[in-house]
Amino acid sequence: MTRYIFWTIIGCGIVTVLSRTFPFLLVKNFALPKWLIHFLSFVPIAIMTALFVENLLIPHQGRLPGIDLENLLASLPAILTAIITKSLLAIVVVGIIAMALIRFFALV
Amino acid sequence: MNSELSVKSGLHDVIPTTFGYIGVGLAFGIVSRTSHLSLLAILLMSLVVYAGSAQFVITSMLLAGSPISAIIFSTFLVNARMILMSTTIAQYFRRYSSLANIGVGSLLTDETFALGMNKLNYTNHQLNLRWFNTTNIVAYLVWAAASITGALIGNLVTDPKKLGLDFALVAMFIGLLYLQLISDRSKKLLTQLIVIIFVVVALYISLIFMSANAALLVATLLGCVFGVVIER
16 A cells, blocks of 8 residues: 555545534534524435435436436336335345346346 | 344345445446456446446546546545535534544445435434444445446347346435434424425526536525525
């Protein structure tokens, strides 16, 4: 490992750990205003939607994003499994199998 | 998921998410090995940085020989969403010491954040150190083990995508989003659905003008603002 790689990893580790821990110390020592708590109550649903949908879109700078058909197709059985079983494990397993089948048969 | 906040329930709750870590961790190990990073560098990055998407960005920038400052700044941008998640979850750990808070925060990821948010719906809006540390530590160890395994088999597997493991992550977000939707009683279902649709549209439009990471952040922030406005 060169010094370049080593120090890059250490530097990136420091900014990441600060992003993760600084808010904890802030929130511990200062009471958050009501409006901010209300705002933050939407973070889970908003960020999970964004993390999911980001995987369905293919960005093209300056143009409308394209659709990732493989991911979209594999998402359907996963969503169905979510509705039927409400089990995270089942959703993940069905999703993986669906994706493996889609690629095996080159459906997209 | 149940109302218990023990080590045992933590282990039980984190199992499904480990599939995501295994899939992406293997992929990271394989990709970084083929990018000529040493086993030690790969392990160090997974232990020190511990952030899936950021690690892929770092690897490709190292390969391109980018300046350290540029790589660090990109990492900050990719992980900026952590600030939002940490602020949200920190509210449930105020009663613990600063050191305990740093411990929880250091190992917080998209997945354990989402898991914690789901758990709240079953525990009367309580979280504790024992449960959260259990999920965090299991996730951390699985991530490290998966990356190093990927690095070791990197030369054998040419196409890790064939197995569909990379989709584990997407499937997990589907599951966590759905469970959040049906179990969060503090908000009306209709409100949540409208916010979801708004975030989808915001993300779609943002992607025209900015990078995927920036779009993710912008869509999330706008979604929260929108949620506050329609609930008023």
